[in-house]
Amino acid sequence: xxHAFLQRFTNVRREEAAPTLVAGLLFFCVLTALMVVxxxxxxxxxxxxxxAIRWLFLGTVLVTLAVNPLFxxxxxxxxxxxxxxxxYLFFAAGLAAFYLLLALAPAxxxxxxxxxxxxxxxxxxxxAVMLFWALMxxxxxxxxxxxxxxxxxxGGTLGAIFGPWLAGQLARPLGTxxxxxxxxxxxxxxxxxxxxLTRLRPEQRRALPEEALIGGSAWExxxxxxxxxxxxxxxxxxxxxxxxATFLYFTRLQMVxxxxxxxxxxxxxxxxxxxxTQLATLVLQAVVTGHVMRRLGVSVALALLPVTAALGFLGxxxxxxxxxxxxxxxxxxxxxxxxxxxxxxxxxxxxxxxxRYKAKAFIDTFVYRAGDVLxxxxxGLLGRLGMGLAALASVAVPLAIxxxxxxxxxxxxxxxxxxxxxxxxxxxx
Numbered sequence: 001x002x003h004a005f006l007q008r009f010t011n012v013r014r015e016e017a018a019p020t021l022v023a024g025l026l027f028f029c030v031l032t033a034l035m036v037v038x039x040x041x042x043x044x045x046x047x048x049x050x051x052a053i054r055w056l057f058l059g060t061v062l063v064t065l066a067v068n069p070l071f072x073x074x075x076x077x078x079x080x081x082x083x084x085x086x087x088y089l090f091f092a093a094g095l096a097a098f099y100l101l102l103a104l105a106p107a108x109x110x111x112x113x114x115x116x117x118x119x120x121x122x123x124x125x126x127x128a129v130m131l132f133w134a135l136m137x138x139x140x141x142x143x144x145x146x147x148x149x150x151x152x153x154x155g156g157t158l159g160a161i162f163g164p165w166l167a168g169q170l171a172r173p174l175g176t177x178x179x180x181x182x183x184x185x186x187x188x189x190x191x192x193x194x195x196x197l198t199r200l201r202p203e204q205r206r207a208l209p210e211e212a213l214i215g216g217s218a219w220e221x222x223x224x225x226x227x228x229x230x231x232x233x234x235x236x237x238x239x240x241x242x243x244x245a246t247f248l249y250f251t252r253l254q255m256v257x258x259x260x261x262x263x264x265x266x267x268x269x270x271x272x273x274x275x276x277t278q279l280a281t282l283v284l285q286a287v288v289t290g291h292v293m294r295r296l297g298v299s300v301a302l303a304l305l306p307v308t309a310a311l312g313f314l315g316x317x318x319x320x321x322x323x324x325x326x327x328x329x330x331x332x333x334x335x336x337x338x339x340x341x342x343x344x345x346x347x348x349x350x351x352x353x354x355x356r357y358k359a360k361a362f363i364d365t366f367v368y369r370a371g372d373v374l375x376x377x378x379x380g381l382l383g384r385l386g387m388g389l390a391a392l393a394s395v396a397v398p399l400a401i402x403x404x405x406x407x408x409x410x411x412x413x414x415x416x417x418x419x420x421x422x423x424x425x426x427x428x429x
Contacts, residue, residue: 020148022197023136024155029190030128031156033183035163037095037121056115057246057376060122061369067123068362072221075357080138081198083357087131088191091124095184102177122369128187130364132156133341135194137348137356142418145349146298149342154282157337161278221358230413231359233406234347235367237302240403241336242371243378244309247392248329250379255322273326280334299411301343306404308335310397317393347410350417 074083098117140148167179225231252273312328348356382391 016144016148019139019197019200020152022193022200023139023148023152026135026190026193026197027132027152027156028159028162029186029193030132031159032163032166033095033159033186033190034125034128035160036167036179036183036186038125038163056118056122057369057372059119061366061373063119063123064126064365064369067127068221068366071127071361072358075354075361076220080135081195084131084135084194085191087127088187088194091128092184092187094120094124095180095187099177099180099184102180123365126365126368127361130361132190133345133364134348134357134360135197137345137360138353139197140349142346142349142414145342145346149345150338153337153342157278157282161275161282164275220354221360221362224355224359225362228351228355228359230347230410230417231351231355231363233410233413234344235363237344237403237406237410238363238367239371239374240399240406241305241340242368243375243399244396244403245332245336246372246375247313247379247396248332250376251316251389251392252325252329255325273329276326277330277333280330281338283334283338297411298343298346298414299408301339302407302411303404305332305335305340306400306407308332309403310400313389313393313396313400317389320389347414350414 071083071087074086078086098120136149136152137145166182170179170182225235308331312332316324316328348360351359378395379392382395
């Protein structure tokens with residue numbers, strides 16, 4: 001009876017329970033590491049004003065472009081667990097280095113070092129999450145992804161809730177610098193979970209050995225994006241996700257900045273918004289996501305966020321209050337993380353293995369950050385022209401229509417790829 005209850009409400013079969021739980025634990029550790037230090041990153045970034053953040057976005061996209069060939073080289077030359085280990089340990093070492101700077105040379109910590117940390121953290125954030133989802137797309141079949149990714153994402157949401165809470169408990173007795181070591185510790189735990197996950201063998205296993213070298217060139221991901229209409233469409237979808245999220249991000253920054261100049265007040269406000277968002281996301285992931293993808297399909301799941309964005313920007317243009325912003329952002333982020341993100345990650349279960357890591361890395365880091373820059377500059381241009389939320393909505397709504405169309409097409413293309421490969425959606429990818 002307990003097994004039937006588990007399968008009905010979580011879509012998890014008996015033989016999938018262990019890999020699903022370990023994957024959820026892995027995502028929990030990754031998101032805890034990120035969220036322990038994220039509110040401070042936001043507050044530090046505002047020290048030189050909103051315009052400075054727009055240029056920090058440009059710095060971030062340049063750094064991600066520079067890092068992508070290095071990651072592609074790791075993927076081509078080493079087994080999967082080796083480049084997973086190298087990536088997480090590299091970022092853990094970076095956190096430790098920033099801790100030493102804060103603890104041993106506090107006099108040298110200022111606005112410039114805060115901006116360096118802002119860029120570094122933004123790159124860390126993207127690569128840590130990208131690598132997790134690439135591992136999931138490589139580990140589970142398309143049919144499993146539709147059922148399990150929503151439940152696995154619950155682990156990340158719990159980490160995103162636990163991280164800010166843990167930061168609040170430890171910041172006063174240990175000091176803010178110590179939080180960086182805490183985040184590094186959770187990255188090491190995440191690596192342990194990743195190694196355990198690679199050893200677990202599900203009943204549905206891919207024909208290609210998971211330990212095989214992927215090979216190819218360091219720039220193969222970029223080349224694949226230009227060759228494949230399917231990957232190019234994912235690029236377009238991700239680009240619009242980033243633009244819309246950036247519109248919302250800078251609207252939030254402006255409203256929070258209007259509350260006062262206190263770093264503590266701003267940090268608390270950002271943390272409160274994050275908490276509301278994560279709780280809403282948790283409900284969607286635990287109850288809705290798996291059933292939406294399994295019963296309504298990936299196309300519908302991908303189109304839900306564009307509809308949410310269009311309605312949200314229209315409502316924000318009418319109301320224009322911080323309360324309306326919090327409600328919109330909580331809904332947007334919940335649908336983004338609870339439904340759209342797991343659905344988008346299933347798109348990579350039907351592409352060759354090299355593209356799951358190399359092309360995905362390029363899309364989820366450089367393309368996403370390019371969308372950040374485009375959104376930041378567009379929002380800034382509208383602001384300099386004296387145009388408010390109504391103008392932002394006039395740009396966002398037509399963009400959302402294109403966005404939804406891409407989502408519907410991608411869901412259809414995914415099904416076509418599965419059929420062309422001679423594998424029904426219920427079979428291993």
